[in-house]
Amino acid sequence: MPTKPTWTARASNVPEEACPIGPVVDIVFSRWTTPILWSLHEHGRQRFVELERRIGTITPKVLTQRLRQLERDGLIVRTYHPEVPPRVEYEISDLGRSLAPLFAHLATWASTNLDTVERSRHDYDAKSAR
Amino acid sequence: MPTKPTWTARASNVPEEACPIGPVVDIVFSRWTTPILWSLHEHGRQRFVELERRIGTITPKVLTQRLRQLERDGLIVRTYHPEVPPRVEYEISDLGRSLAPLFAHLATWASTNLDTVERSRHDYDAKSAR
DNA sequence: CAGTATCCGGCCGGATACTG
DNA sequence: CAGTATCCGGCCGGATACTG
Numbered sequence: 001m002p003t004k005p006t007w008t009a010r011a012s013n014v015p016e017e018a019c020p021i022g023p024v025v026d027i028v029f030s031r032w033t034t035p036i037l038w039s040l041h042e043h044g045r046q047r048f049v050e051l052e053r054r055i056g057t058i059t060p061k062v063l064t065q066r067l068r069q070l071e072r073d074g075l076i077v078r079t080y081h082p083e084v085p086p087r088v089e090y091e092i093s094d095l096g097r098s099l100a101p102l103f104a105h106l107a108t109w110a111s112t113n114l115d116t117v118e119r120s121r122h123d124y125d126a127k128s129a130r
Numbered sequence: 131m132p133t134k135p136t137w138t139a140r141a142s143n144v145p146e147e148a149c150p151i152g153p154v155v156d157i158v159f160s161r162w163t164t165p166i167l168w169s170l171h172e173h174g175r176q177r178f179v180e181l182e183r184r185i186g187t188i189t190p191k192v193l194t195q196r197l198r199q200l201e202r203d204g205l206i207v208r209t210y211h212p213e214v215p216p217r218v219e220y221e222i223s224d225l226g227r228s229l230a231p232l233f234a235h236l237a238t239w240a241s242t243n244l245d246t247v248e249r250s251r252h253d254y255d256a257k258s259a260r
Numbered sequence: 261c262a263g264t265a266t267c268c269g270g271c272c273g274g275a276t277a278c279t280g
Numbered sequence: 281c282a283g284t285a286t287c288c289g290g291c292c293g294g295a296t297a298c299t300g
Contacts, residue, residue, distance in 0.1 A: 021237050024239065024240035057294095065293090073251060087262085095250070124204075189276095195272095
């Protein structure tokens with residue numbers, strides 16, 4: 001859980017000025033969580049290696065860390081099948097699924113405004129150059 | 131711009147499996163951006179020190195970095211008044227303001243589900259302990 | 261298969277001091 | 281006031297090798 005301590009500290013230091021969405025951002029948008037949740041939501045229940053391959057550039061160590069975090073937060077469910085070789089399946093939970101509209105909202109904002117951001121960056125860099 | 135290279139790299143390596151909300155997450159939810167945008171949205175145009183005090187635990191160096199990033203992305207507007215002493219004002223842009231519904235959505239999700247996350251964590255930790 | 265163990269580099273953010 | 285310059289520690293994530 002990457003930046004959580006930061007938010008928590010800030011919230012406790014200056015409670016009245018705390019950004020109300022701080023804690024939830026740490027839960028939902030910490031690193032690798034969106035591709036993992038997205039993959040689980042799109043392609044359903046998956047094994048460890050499937051997720052690993054689908055995400056592409058994540059290492060097993062980090063994937064394990066993120067999956068544990070998401071499981072602890074209740075956003076995914078891990079099922080262990082005691083077979084040989086072992087089989088483990090991950091699926092999105094109801095709580096995780098409840099994020100779908102939010103993600104859709106974000107995707108909509110992106111498709112509408114991402115090119116505006118791009119243009120802004122371009123203009124800013126052009127001005128800085130001269 | 132903190133984790134951007136990561137997302138970009140992943141997207142270019144495995145385009146077909148890329149999480150579509152990756153890039154926008156880096157823009158909107160990179161560190162300190164939500165409290166800055168929130169403060170600017172709630173309290174209107176503010177000077178550097180006002181923001182610094184309101185956010186509470188951020189250092190000037192980091193605040194400058196984040197403000198520059200947000201300005202470059204077009205989410206805020208910086209106005210420099212050439213006086214002595216200098217006066218600089220920051221305000222949220224139309225593009226930044228367009229994030230308000232999204233933030234509201236996030237706040238709603240948080241108020242509905244944050245205690246579920248808390249309970250899940252508690253249960254998980256209790257199980258791990260034994 | 262589904263991870264764990266170790267090592268390691270880079271980067272980010274904090275602290276501190278200074279400036280036009 | 282609104283920053284910049286420097287230094288520095290910690291942490292996170294990647295690479296690699298290994299295991300029940």
